Amino acid sequence: VQLVESGGGVVRPGGSLRLSCAASGFTFDDYGMSWVRQAPGKGLEWVSGIYWNGGSTGYADSVQGRFTISRDNAKNSLYLQMNSLRAEDTALYHCVRGGSPRGYHMDVWGQGTTVTVSS
Amino acid sequence: QSVLTQPPSASGTPGQRVTISCSGSSSNIGSNTVNWYQQLPGTAPKLLIFDYNQRPSGVPDRFSGSKSGTSASLAISGLQSEDEADYYCAACDDRLNGNWVFGGGTKLTVL
Numbered sequence: 001v002q003l004v005e006s007g008g009g010v011v012r013p014g015g016s017l018r019l020s021c022a023a024s025g026f027t028f029d030d031y032g033m034s035w036v037r038q039a040p041g042k043g044l045e046w047v048s049g050i051y052w053n054g055g056s057t058g059y060a061d062s063v064q065g066r067f068t069i070s071r072d073n074a075k076n077s078l079y080l081q082m083n084s085l086r087a088e089d090t091a092l093y094h095c096v097r098g099g100s101p102r103g104y105h106m107d108v109w110g111q112g113t114t115v116t117v118s119s
Numbered sequence: 120q121s122v123l124t125q126p127p128s129a130s131g132t133p134g135q136r137v138t139i140s141c142s143g144s145s146s147n148i149g150s151n152t153v154n155w156y157q158q159l160p161g162t163a164p165k166l167l168i169f170d171y172n173q174r175p176s177g178v179p180d181r182f183s184g185s186k187s188g189t190s191a192s193l194a195i196s197g198l199q200s201e202d203e204a205d206y207y208c209a210a211c212d213d214r215l216n217g218n219w220v221f222g223g224g225t226k227l228t229v230l
Contacts, residue, residue: 034219036164043121044156044164044207046219058218094163102217105154106209107175109163 001025001108003095008113015085019113021078021095026108029053029073032100035080037091038112047093048080049100058101063089085117122147122215123208123222130228136196139225141208143189147220151211153191155184158205158224167206168193195227203229 007019019035034049048069050057057069068081078095093115097108124142131137141153155168166175168184171191183194191210195202208222 036221043205043224044158044209044221046209046221049219058216060218061215099219101219102151102211105152105166105169106156106219107166107169109165111163 001097003097003108003110005093005095005110005113008093008115010116010118011085012119013086013117015117016081016083017085017115019080019082019093019095019115021110023076023078023095023097026097028071028076031097032103033071033078034096034099034106035069035078036094036096036099036106036109037089037115038094039088039091042091045091046099049103050078051100051103056101082115085115087117089115090117091115121223122212122220123210125206125208125222125225127223128226128228130230131195131198132230133198133200135198136194137198137227139193139195139206139227141191141193141222143191143210145189146214147189147210147212148186148191149189150213153184153186154209155182155191155193156207156209158207160204164207198229200229203227 035047092112095110096106098104099106152170156164158164172184
């Protein structure tokens with residue numbers, strides 16, 4: 001079972017990034033998925049989650065209206081489109097199995113991809 | 120401020136039993152299951168306890184979880200040096216449309 005994130009980088013405030021997560025070793029469309037971030041030196045923050053079929057999503061208040069989570073079950077992939085980025089979005093973003101709203105617990109974590117928002 | 124409240128730090132000596140608390144409310148811990156994660160320095164979090172007191176395969180039985188009302192606890196018995204890590208609790212919150220919330224984390228030091 002493996003989750004591999006990509007797409008992180010350095011972006012200016014107000015810019016956009018799209019994170020991707022490639023899943024392998026399990027039946028991807030059996031699970032809800034989520035993104036969890038960790039700012040430097042800080043704790044974990046659940047960012048967004050999506051049902052197994054993409055039929056329902058949830059967002060933390062801090063990213064609602066700016067971030068969009070999606071998935072492509074045919075490609076075993078999870079995505080996070082991040083717009084209107086702010087300095088406080090700077091963090092290591094983990095792709096996680098589970099963690100959809102009211103869903104299965106978060107049990108498998110990727111190593112993360114780093115997003116830095118700076119002018 | 121985190122929705123779930125944990126003490127920022129805890130400590131113990133090798134062999135000792137240590138408990139970490141996680142305080143919430145009726146909308147999260149009071150009505151949903153609690154999970155615990157261990158994060159060793161420089162690594163991704165690892166699921167330690169799910170559904171209050173269940174251990175994934177491979178997690179030693181030195182780790183146990185419990186719940187009482189709107190609070191949960193993680194207990195580590197027979198403390199070992201390799202247990203030095205950050206520990207986080209997590210639960211769904213009904214007031215947040217079932218979105219997940221984490222505690223602020225507890226840094227455990229093995230003296």
